[in-house]
Amino acid sequence: MPASSTVATAETSLTILGGGLVGSLLALYMARRGFPVQVLERRPDPRLAGPIEGRSINLALSDRGWRALEGVGIAEEIRQVGIPMYGRVMHDQQGRLTSQPYGAKDQAIYSVSRAGLNRTLLDLVEQQPGVAVRFEQQCLNVDVRNRRLELRDVPTDTVYEQQYSRLFGADGAYSAVRGALQKTDRFDYSQSYLEYGYKELNIAAGPAGSWQLEKHALHIWPRGQYMMIALPNLDGTFTCTLFFPYEGPHSFAALQTPAQVEFFFQEVFPDAAPLMPELTEDFFQNPTGSLVTVRCFPWSYQDSVLLLGDAAHAIVPFYGQGMNAGFEDCTILHQLLGEQDHDWQAVFDTFERQRKPNTDAMAEMAVYNFEEMRDRVADPRFLLQKKIESK
């Protein structure tokens, strides 16, 4: 792509920035409505990396997510590779277990692979006529008044411009599209971080790919000021997520050496630690992620730009509803387009007015649920700080 060239796109075409979970599902919905769609994604095509390598990162898919997948006819396909979790199993510090069902018998949320879901969606998107997915295209800027994107072709490091007629920002919690809307008049914006980060770890498979913990459950190790959870994968492993303070006596800052990490896990997660043979490598190699809530309004600019998914409403993960809510955005948008006969201005107005109170409520409940787990679950009886420091 030559530097500073302008690529025109057809009047009716839709440009989706971000080919993650929400962007790819949105592309599928819009393509099936007959729109030409172009998806621009910063990262390389995840399907070219071959079979899913490395550790699986999984997500809990629940009702609003399933409805969105049913809407494009792929719920069954995904269900085949998901693991139903019928309840949660709590692990106390003595390794004793208690369980709580999620609902009536047979009601479950599902553990699904993030990468697998994204790949399936991208495969289906590309099977639709009139859809182009362009990977390694990073948006640098959006000129919302002139409907122009500034993009960087990542492999050649070339910057160029492209016109759009309608733009959907599905580019996640740190959205470039939202960044452009922030410079428009009367755009409300706030972001707040928890003083906690998260780290993904791994419980190994047992003999012949068996599960070393109850397979059909979401596991929780609540410890007052922090907690670990684990969701099952198809290969017998579990992906664990440790939600942990950045600072303090029990925190990322306090665990600086492999001996400290091993000691801490053996003391605090005694039934999980022996199942985590690569604990220290994972702990020091895997990044520490931050936990942000993003609120903004409006989500649209005239009838030409709309934010969806985390770009509009990133929430902390303690209700497992971020992706599910983003998927629901796609269902609602699709429904409104039908009801309002593709009057985009009316659709965008209704969409943001309808969705905003719902996603605000989810954001609040997610933080509340974290506080509930953090503050109302009994604190470990003794402080490990001194013992950790001596390691």
Ligand code: FAD
């Ligand atoms: P993203 O998944 O962030 O995708 C955005 C895409 O846009 C990416 O592919 C990115 O590369 C691309 N992009 C970004 N910037 C640019 C740019 N400038 N130019 C071009 N492309 C760009 N949700 C659940 O429902 N259930 C769960 O169990 C759950 N667990 C979670 C656990 C953790 C630890 C975390 C952090 C989140 C969890 N979530 C969960 C939330 C979920 O991950 C998000 O809500 C979901 O990924 C949002 O999808 P999205 O497509 O809007 O954004």
